[in-house]
Amino acid sequence: MFQVSKRRLGRNGPEVSAIGLGCMGMSEFYVGGTEAESIATIHHALDRGVNFLDTADMYGWGKNEELVGRAIADHRDEVFLATKFGNVRGPNGEFLGVRGDPEYVRSACEASLKRLNVDVIDLYYQHRVDPNVHIEDTVGEMSRLKEEGKIRFLGLSEASPRTIRAAYATSPITAVQTELSLWSRDAEEDVLPTVRDLGIGYVAYSPLGRGFLTGQFKSPDDFPEDDYRRNHPRFQGENFEKNIALVREVEALAREKDCTTAQLALAWVLAKGDDIVPIPGTKHRKYLDDNIGALEVKLSDEDLRRLDEILPPGAAAGERYAAQSMATIDR
Structure with missing residues (x-):
């Protein structure tokens, strides 16, 4: 089995694996699997x-950080750890x-360091922007934590271009994390050009669109009662039917490319630029x-054109979060 290649996070940032691992679903939101x-x-x-x-500290009320901490206890030097x-x-x-x-x-x-049982966090993100606090004040404190050796690099999640620029003027920002997939392409318009x-x-x-772009789901009933995706607008009613029709077209192209639907969807993200690192989540080795196999899928200009035709920006039916969560997005 080939080893995953590396990509650099930003112009002067660290090298990390070209694909990361999102650990959220190991502790909350998606059911199934064991510790x-x-x-x-x-x-x-x-x-x-x-x-x-x-x-992140919110995943499973801190339980996910504790799980990751246990998993990397004897492997700290091998890990680039983000929370x-x-x-x-x-x-x-x-x-x-x-x-x-x-x-x-x-x-x-301090609480995350304790739960993770580490001395330093490699990349520390502000998960959502606080509209009641100047970003300069937030990033200023993050910078002090960096000076004290508690974090190595600063990041922002779901920040608008205006916020990113204001934060960057205060202290070097190494990474910005937002949602990007074939059915969530908003970042292409202004966040990607800004970073x-x-x-x-x-x-x-x-x-992978919270698993939707894997092609594994055929109906809303495929999700257990306590799976949080049942509350997502894109997974409900008419929206589900419209979105699954689009995924079936992606599945057809994946068959032509002799790869899985998930690999094709990930290969599209990877093809958007060498400065992009996707972090698909899973709690299963298979x-x-x-997902790693996506690194071996090469997309031609014609493949990219066809995917643009199937899922152009704004094609997915429904908002990417329910209203309460959308309200926390800095736009």
């Missing part, structure tokens, strides 16, 4: 050269809003291997 299989998946990722692991702060949750998982005030930034970082102008790396989350 043992999740940890085995992380270890298998490291064996294959996937060293870029992505978690996030800013989405505040209560004791029962309820969403309490977004915080980016310096006091919270510091306390969140490229500034020399910031780009991390694409949900590059899907991890499938």
